[in-house]
Amino acid sequence: MEPRVKNVSPSKGLLQSEELYQYILESSVYPREPGPLKELRDVTASHPRAMMGTAPDAGQLMAMLLKLLNAKKTIEVGVFTGYSLLLTALSIPDDGKIIAIDVNREAYEIGLPIIQKAGVEHKIDFIESQALPVLDKLLEDHENEGSFDFAFVDADKVNYLNYHERLMKLLKVGGVVVYDNTLWGGSVALPEKSVAEDMKQGRQLTIELNKSLAADPRVQISQASVGDGITICRRM
Numbered sequence: 001m002e003p004r005v006k007n008v009s010p011s012k013g014l015l016q017s018e019e020l021y022q023y024i025l026e027s028s029v030y031p032r033e034p035g036p037l038k039e040l041r042d043v044t045a046s047h048p049r050a051m052m053g054t055a056p057d058a059g060q061l062m063a064m065l066l067k068l069l070n071a072k073k074t075i076e077v078g079v080f081t082g083y084s085l086l087l088t089a090l091s092i093p094d095d096g097k098i099i100a101i102d103v104n105r106e107a108y109e110i111g112l113p114i115i116q117k118a119g120v121e122h123k124i125d126f127i128e129s130q131a132l133p134v135l136d137k138l139l140e141d142h143e144n145e146g147s148f149d150f151a152f153v154d155a156d157k158v159n160y161l162n163y164h165e166r167l168m169k170l171l172k173v174g175g176v177v178v179y180d181n182t183l184w185g186g187s188v189a190l191p192e193k194s195v196a197e198d199m200k201q202g203r204q205l206t207i208e209l210n211k212s213l214a215a216d217p218r219v220q221i222s223q224a225s226v227g228d229g230i231t232i233c234r235r236m
Contacts, residue, residue, distance in 0.1 A: 055227025183229025
């Protein structure tokens, strides 16, 4: 999801031209991007799976949502090198907390020195695990129900709807969950026969997710065409 800049992977931006996407990044996003986030983005750019990183324009929107919500207690499902995690940690108060879940601690440790240098590691509870058992464990403690302000999901697409059901119980009324990759490189609008084979399963899962979210009376939604598409769901 990283934009095409010097020595960086190609963009998944869905605007009408790469030049327009670069204009948005260079005129509005990069000038306001905190130094630690830029450093982490640069470090991630050399990773063989750099495209898994959160797009900085999507990150900028999430940072604003966190501030508007005055979010303090959050969940992140899927961490990778930690761009969105660091963004969240920089946005919430000093006594805020993030439960961050990922099956791969190795990728998280790439960004960890930058997180530590930024002075926000104390806000993060990183759990190396599949996410569903952790979310179910949280729900065993009834005090966690309806207690989270914000969640960000950028993980295995096959479980997005399973994550959604758990998060609907964990989020407070008025809380927000953001789902990443909900336009799947634009393939959701293409006929299946024209989609690359390795994109087809993700495309179908994303179509099913989008249909389910649109029909869910528990949330108010907005699908934003930043990065690879994010869907913002406000718990009703």
